[in-house]
Amino acid sequence: MKGVGKAKKNAFIAFLRDAVSRDDAFANALATTTKEYNSWSKLCRERGRIDAAHADALRLLDSKGHMLNVIDRVCERGEGESEENLAKVSEAWESTKKVQRGKFEKSGGARGVAEARLRKKEAKERINATRKEREARESRDKELKAARVEYAAKVHEARSAGACLDWLNMGRCRFAEDCQFTHDSMSKGILKQLAITVGAETGDVKKERNTAEKAERKARAMALRGATGGTDGVQDDVIGGQTSSSDDEDDDGDDGVPGFLKIERARRAAEALLSTNKSKKAEPSRQTQKAKHFNEKQLARKQTFLKEGKNQPLIKRGLKRVSESVHTVREKKKKPRHVDSERRKKRVGKERTFFGDV
Structure with missing residues (x-):
């Protein structure tokens, strides 16, 4: 004590x-x-x-x-x-x-003592397990932080050298011949394991996410199609702003192609389709009318501009000759405020009625 x-x-x-x-x-x-x-x-x-x-x-x-x-x-x-x-x-x-x-x-004190001892033992084991788990988590976080720092440094070095990050992270490039960065055989996939450790978002991760999203859209479309029981082409093709499963099946062959290349190919195809559908005979006349209309309006605007001589952008203020009339002060005759009009002078001495002056 x-x-x-x-x-x-x-x-x-x-x-x-x-x-x-x-x-x-x-x-x-x-x-x-x-x-x-x-x-x-x-x-x-x-x-x-x-x-x-x-x-x-x-x-x-x-x-x-x-x-x-x-x-x-x-x-x-x-x-x-x-x-x-x-x-x-x-x-x-x-x-x-x-x-x-x-x-x-x-x-029942003996049983109570035994239970108290058991609770004390379990509490001690729980505290030890919590401490070990915390130590393991702190050690894991410390290792992950060091790995992220190392990965960021190597990625920065690779970017400075002009190397392809997909080539370093995955051992292959999604852009193939369209890639603008260097592909060195010695550096193929050297950051793959480190990227997996730090959880870097490489092309494989994005591909898996896109595949999962496509599968989810297909399942949602099939479920809605089965619930409605309709075979309308408009409803089947577009459901809630999402493309149907047929569109996704068409895109499955281009999984290795990046999204911006798909968009560029679609734009080129649309331009080619529009160019083939245009009538070649009506196009020259439409262009001629448009040019003629533009030339007439431009000529009229130019004549008005030269006639007025205001706000000319090609003439500097120092070189522009100012007319003498600008400096002369015009003398205006001020009209008295309470001068009677001619009509009022004529009505003097006359009585005004509903039917007019008498």
């Missing part, structure tokens, strides 16, 4: 043991007391208060574990010791412990 050293505890035990041997009244009180731990603790506490030197050691009796240890050592009989008081007190103490243990087992 905190504040009570081993020396004080041993001195207190020796003090009680000497009291049992020499004081018959104290020994009889211990032997005849009730078979309760509190009764024994109370008698030992009263005896210890006689000597002020054991005031700190009395706190040992507040704890059940320390109290049992103190009284066990007080009633302990060694070899050759046959004192009557010590033997009587020892027998009474053993009887008290037997009764208390019987009560404890009868109330």
